Amino acid sequence: xxxxxxxxxxxxxxxxxxxxxxxxxxxxxxxxxxxxxxxxxxxxxxxxxxxxxxxxxxxxxxxxxxxxxxxxxxxxxxxxxxxxxxxxxxxxxxxxxxxxxxxxxxxxxxxxxxxxxxxxxxxxxxxxxxxxxxxxxxxxxxxxxxxxxxxxxxxxxxxxxxxxxxxxxxxxxxxxxxxxxxxxxxxxxxxxxxxxxxxxxxxxxxxxxxxxxxxxxxxxx
Amino acid sequence: xxxxxxxxxxxxxxxxxxxxxxxxxxxxxxxxxxxxxxxxxxxxxxxxxxxxxxxxxxxxxxxxxxxxxxxxxxxxxxxxxxxxxxxxxxxxxxxxxxxxxxxxxxxxxxxxxxxxxxxxxxxxxxxxxxxxxxxxxxxxxxxxxxxxxxxxxxxxxxxxxxxxxxxxxxxxxxxxxxxxxxxxxxxxxxxxxxxxxxx
Ligand SMILES: [Zn+2]
Ligand SMILES: [Zn+2]
Numbered sequence: 057x058x059x060x061x062x063x064x065x066x067x068x069x070x071x072x073x074x075x076x077x078x079x080x081x082x083x084x085x086x087x088x089x090x091x092x093x094x095x096x097x098x099x100x101x102x103x104x105x106x107x108x109x110x111x112x113x114x115x116x117x118x119x120x121x122x123x124x125x126x127x128x129x130x131x132x133x134x135x136x137x138x139x140x141x142x143x144x145x146x147x148x149x150x151x152x153x154x155x156x157x158x159x160x161x162x163x164x165x166x167x168x169x170x171x172x173x174x175x176x177x178x179x180x181x182x183x184x185x186x187x188x189x190x191x192x193x194x195x196x197x198x199x200x201x202x203x204x205x206x207x208x209x210x211x212x213x214x215x216x217x218x219x220x221x222x223x224x225x226x227x228x229x230x231x232x233x234x235x236x237x238x239x240x241x242x243x244x245x246x247x248x249x250x251x252x253x254x255x256x257x258x259x260x261x262x263x264x265x266x267x268x269x270x271x272x273x274x275x276x277x
Numbered sequence: 278x279x280x281x282x283x284x285x286x287x288x289x290x291x292x293x294x295x296x297x298x299x300x301x302x303x304x305x306x307x308x309x310x311x312x313x314x315x316x317x318x319x320x321x322x323x324x325x326x327x328x329x330x331x332x333x334x335x336x337x338x339x340x341x342x343x344x345x346x347x348x349x350x351x352x353x354x355x356x357x358x359x360x361x362x363x364x365x366x367x368x369x370x371x372x373x374x375x376x377x378x379x380x381x382x383x384x385x386x387x388x389x390x391x392x393x394x395x396x397x398x399x400x401x402x403x404x405x406x407x408x409x410x411x412x413x414x415x416x417x418x419x420x421x422x423x424x425x426x427x428x429x430x431x432x433x434x435x436x437x438x439x440x441x442x443x444x445x446x447x448x449x450x451x452x453x454x455x456x457x458x459x460x461x462x463x464x465x466x467x468x469x470x471x472x473x474x475x476x
Contacts, residue, residue: 063282063289070282073409074469095405196285196306207419214426217357217373233366260286
């Protein structure tokens, strides 16, 4: 079987900024500071400290996820009375009002996406650390999906911003932002950074080292 | 020698020639590596200029107005930021300001900054830096998510008050479509190739 060649093995580092291949030689060490010839970005063989950084950000997001869901994100006070809304109770209110498609949308953006994103990142991290060889192509696709959908979780934050803007004079109601809102916004931003710091090429490096071992056992020299 | 590598799996190979409008996908992991488009500079420049005009309209005029027994109350794009700040949510205010107004504007201006010299054949100054800004800001410009937020807010408030969409809302919707069209026709690979040629 013809073994696939990777850029890093051939002595090329791909610039993450402009996707230019830079020849650095096969002996170049990770810690060397090399700049891209085309755009000047610092080059890395793989994203620096990818695993540790992603773990740290995922953990931080997990911790903030608790206040984000437990604390109210906003309170709509109308005619002197108002119940504080958490993310989940906001969805329930929408269902109770019969707004099914909207409830589904908010449920997906605010609850499913952040949760799924954290679990997918943890799965990818573990799969790389335990040198999984299982369906690398699908895992890479899963990573791309995780990276692409994260921003849609900002939906609830924007809804709050628009609601406080619309009902600002307090004539029909007042809307108070709760502490849960900033916790939730932090979760969204931190998970976006977490997805960015994960390097999908690590998934493939495991398979590379397999090929390497195969070759060295076939012709020991 | 036109070697390229996949940004998702690091596979290295010779760049095959691809037909116009076709995508080149990585044979190993399926990532879209590049797309061949005919003359993207002129088209993108027009789209970016249109987007800047729409951006101005969307920010200068009321987005929505709340009808309270005949009394109208206008809401601008920036009003949400100001109100969040007034409620002592400075962090949220800055975040919303950045992802819904500031970063999309910087992204548009950076695109203009790169496209103008390329179109007119000027030398330009530090174009790679501007191109990198465009690339970095891409996930942080969230106007389309904001638009969805507006729709959700309208439905949520429908029982409390009647909300009338204003001119800027249509400009905002058009802006999102134009920015999406710009992103779809701007091929970074092609721009980078041009940038390395002009130097
Ligand atoms: Zn570069
Ligand atoms: Zn690939």
